[in-house]
Amino acid sequence: MTKEVGLSHVTVEFGDYTAVDDAHLTIAGGEFFSFLGPSGCGKTTILRCISGFQEPSYGKLLIGGRDMRGIGPNKRPTALIFQNLALFPLMSVAENIAFPLEVRGVGKKERRRRADELLELIALPGQGDKRVDALSGGQKQRVAIARALAVEPDILLLDEPLSALDLKLRQHMRTELRAIQKQVGLTFIYITHDQGEALTMSDRVAVMSRGKIQQVADPATVYNAPATGFVASFVGENNMFEGRIAAPAGPDGTAEVDLGLGARVRVQAAPGLGAGEAVQVFVRPEALEPGGTAPNRLTARLEKVEFEGAMRHLLLRAADGTALRVSQVNTGGDAGPGPDAPVELGFAPAQAIALPPSELARAG
Amino acid sequence: MKPRGSLSAFAERNGIPVTLYLLTCVGIWVFLLVLLPQVTMLDYSFRANLPPSKVGGPEDVYTLEHYRYFLLGSSANPDGWNALDIGVLVKTLVAALFVTLFDLAICYPVAFLLAKGVRGGGARLLILALIVPFWVNEILRAFAFRILFGATGVLNETGMMLGLWEAPIDFIGSDVALYAGLGYAYILLMIFPLYNAIESLDSNQLEAARDMGASWAQVHRRVVIPYAKPGIASGCTMVFMLSAGALAAPQILGGPSNLWFTQLVYQWFNSGGNWPRGSAYAIILLVVCVGFVMFMMRVFRVSIGAIGR
Numbered sequence: 001m002t003k004e005v006g007l008s009h010v011t012v013e014f015g016d017y018t019a020v021d022d023a024h025l026t027i028a029g030g031e032f033f034s035f036l037g038p039s040g041c042g043k044t045t046i047l048r049c050i051s052g053f054q055e056p057s058y059g060k061l062l063i064g065g066r067d068m069r070g071i072g073p074n075k076r077p078t079a080l081i082f083q084n085l086a087l088f089p090l091m092s093v094a095e096n097i098a099f100p101l102e103v104r105g106v107g108k109k110e111r112r113r114r115a116d117e118l119l120e121l122i123a124l125p126g127q128g129d130k131r132v133d134a135l136s137g138g139q140k141q142r143v144a145i146a147r148a149l150a151v152e153p154d155i156l157l158l159d160e161p162l163s164a165l166d167l168k169l170r171q172h173m174r175t176e177l178r179a180i181q182k183q184v185g186l187t188f189i190y191i192t193h194d195q196g197e198a199l200t201m202s203d204r205v206a207v208m209s210r211g212k213i214q215q216v217a218d219p220a221t222v223y224n225a226p227a228t229g230f231v232a233s234f235v236g237e238n239n240m241f242e243g244r245i246a247a248p249a250g251p252d253g254t255a256e257v258d259l260g261l262g263a264r265v266r267v268q269a270a271p272g273l274g275a276g277e278a279v280q281v282f283v284r285p286e287a288l289e290p291g292g293t294a295p296n297r298l299t300a301r302l303e304k305v306e307f308e309g310a311m312r313h314l315l316l317r318a319a320d321g322t323a324l325r326v327s328q329v330n331t332g333g334d335a336g337p338g339p340d341a342p343v344e345l346g347f348a349p350a351q352a353i354a355l356p357p358s359e360l361a362r363a364g
Numbered sequence: 365m366k367p368r369g370s371l372s373a374f375a376e377r378n379g380i381p382v383t384l385y386l387l388t389c390v391g392i393w394v395f396l397l398v399l400l401p402q403v404t405m406l407d408y409s410f411r412a413n414l415p416p417s418k419v420g421g422p423e424d425v426y427t428l429e430h431y432r433y434f435l436l437g438s439s440a441n442p443d444g445w446n447a448l449d450i451g452v453l454v455k456t457l458v459a460a461l462f463v464t465l466f467d468l469a470i471c472y473p474v475a476f477l478l479a480k481g482v483r484g485g486g487a488r489l490l491i492l493a494l495i496v497p498f499w500v501n502e503i504l505r506a507f508a509f510r511i512l513f514g515a516t517g518v519l520n521e522t523g524m525m526l527g528l529w530e531a532p533i534d535f536i537g538s539d540v541a542l543y544a545g546l547g548y549a550y551i552l553l554m555i556f557p558l559y560n561a562i563e564s565l566d567s568n569q570l571e572a573a574r575d576m577g578a579s580w581a582q583v584h585r586r587v588v589i590p591y592a593k594p595g596i597a598s599g600c601t602m603v604f605m606l607s608a609g610a611l612a613a614p615q616i617l618g619g620p621s622n623l624w625f626t627q628l629v630y631q632w633f634n635s636g637g638n639w640p641r642g643s644a645y646a647i648i649l650l651v652v653c654v655g656f657v658m659f660m661m662r663v664f665r666v667s668i669g670a671i672g673r
Contacts, residue, residue, distance in 0.1 A: 074575065074577045074579065079575060079576065080571070084568055088572075088573075088587060100577050
């Protein structure tokens with residue numbers, strides 16, 4: 001069974017510090033939903049509110065339409081997977097998995113049966129009598145998931161559970177987590193600072209910064225149409241240019257912008273941005289193309305080429321000192337332009353966006 | 365010097381003087397302060413009680429007389445067993461065990477609160493509040509308890525004033541004062557091992573257990589206590605050993621009819637003037653206590669190495 005989770009104007013204050021500022025959103029039953037943001041953005045606090053370790057200072061938290069105020073973490077239909085997993089080292093694997101059943105007074109035989117069933121689900125059959133220490137990182141991960149699933153919660157909460165794993169295993173576990181979610185059909189709420197994780201696994205992502213939710217959307221929208229300067233610069237790489245609206249957006253949704261570095265370009269913009277307003281223009285490194293025929297043109301001097309296997313990154317500097325980054329798929333042979341060469345870059349209006357200036361945006 | 369073995373490696377790193385100093389200190393500690401007195405005591409316990417003039421004479425032979433006396437009493441004893449002294453030993457052990465459990469019950473919540481409940485300044489203040497009273501010396505503290513629990517003490521006066529009881533209650537005669545005094549004397553030795561053990565427990569484990577539906581009682585039974593077991597064993601061992609071996613508190617706070625086994629030892633050494641018998645009694649107390657602790661550790665499956673952690 002799945003239940004939707006509602007945050008109704010949830011604010012959490014610690015003394016003078018506002019950890020979560022007016023979070024208002026609904027997570028649908030069965031959804032894989034991620035909170036993405038840098039450390040200290042309030043995402044873990046939201047998770048602790050949902051699990052019951054933290055009461056909101058203001059606002060309401062609803063699970064399946066029911067107000068959760070005053071209901072302890074042991075009475076909520078949620079299960080939390082901790083960053084460090086928090087497996088019990090003195091219990092065997094099966095005892096760990098069956099712990100939630102044990103505290104509910106389920107008999108020993110039934111507990112063991114259910115533990116074996118869950119071990120089957122996480123592809124660790126027959127490993128129930130092992131010590132937790134004897135498992136590898138990925139196996140521990142899966143035991144933690146099995147333990148959380150033992151009492152069939154409605155909502156599974158995951159607090160950066162993959163951060164301790166190495167890169168290969170992390171990528172593998174992403175796929176696996178997603179598969180487990182599809183299989184059990186629960187609502188997964190996932191906390192991470194790793195955009196790769198958030199984008200690959202989630203149905204929807206909430207991007208957070210300094211306690212505020214910046215955008216709630218599906219991964220493609222978050223990447224292609226960031227709602228704020230913070231989202232544009234935090235999710236993926238981005239080139240940022242300061243500029244001013246020269247002509248407000250027309251019916252095609254694009255506006256003309258004078259860039260600080262001395263070029264006039266046509267980019268996506270909200271209709272509300274009037275002529276003369278300061279904006280920040282974001283262009284993805286992979287949207288910038290040396291040469292080409294795109295209508296927006298920039299000139300910059302090549303400083304360095306970073307080679308990264310599948311990709312190649314050109315680091316350039318415009319005449320006014322703005323640093324630029326261009327990412328190209330490595331096609332082999334072509335060595336590309338030499339150092340110090342002037343390079344003309346083009347990008348399409350559809351691949352650039354002008355947003356109101358944000359101090360949280362940092363140039364990619 | 366050939367760089368061989370950990371000692372020569374240590375000497376090479378820290379210099380010969382430091383090494384010699386350390387070796388001397390450890391040697392004095394182990395040999396002079398621990399081993400020698402115990403061995404002497406052991407030797408004494410097997411000797412006959414002779415006036416100084418006869419020491420080294422033909423009558424100065426090894427004997428089991430004192431151990432026999434502890435078990436069977438004087439040769440004139442009709443019923444065969446030295447029920448009095450054995451009774452005192454058993455009573456001492458039971459009482460020490462009671463004091464230990466009492467301390468464990470009091471200290472566990474305090475240690476848990478200290479380790480997981482309070483943060484920063486609060487914890488420091490609580491530790492200070494625990495330690496400072498122990499600046500008052502033991503004898504003084506024992507007398508303070510006597511005054512507190514006496515017939516005209518604060519407790520009785522208050523109780524009678526409030527009309528809770530009519531006549532003064534004999535707290536001292538019924539050993540309430542003794543248990544309270546002993547229990548209080550060793551709380552730090554219980555709190556700190558517990559605190560050490562619990563403090564290193566990952567707090568996420570508590571939250572994980574809570575999150576999975578465990579009540580607080582279940583969290584403690586299944587997560588905290590198993591984890592803190594070495595600390596519990598360490599604290600209990602210390603409190604038990606020291607309670608069983610306490611002298612000042614039983615002397616001052618014990619009821620007139622109540623003897624602690626250490627008081628028997630003291631009597632043989634002093635008023636009894638029988639050092640060998642006192643030694644034998646001390647050795648008996650030591651062996652029985654160590655045996656009992658080992659047995660309890662076996663029962664609760666704690667290894668001796670775990671206690672040192």
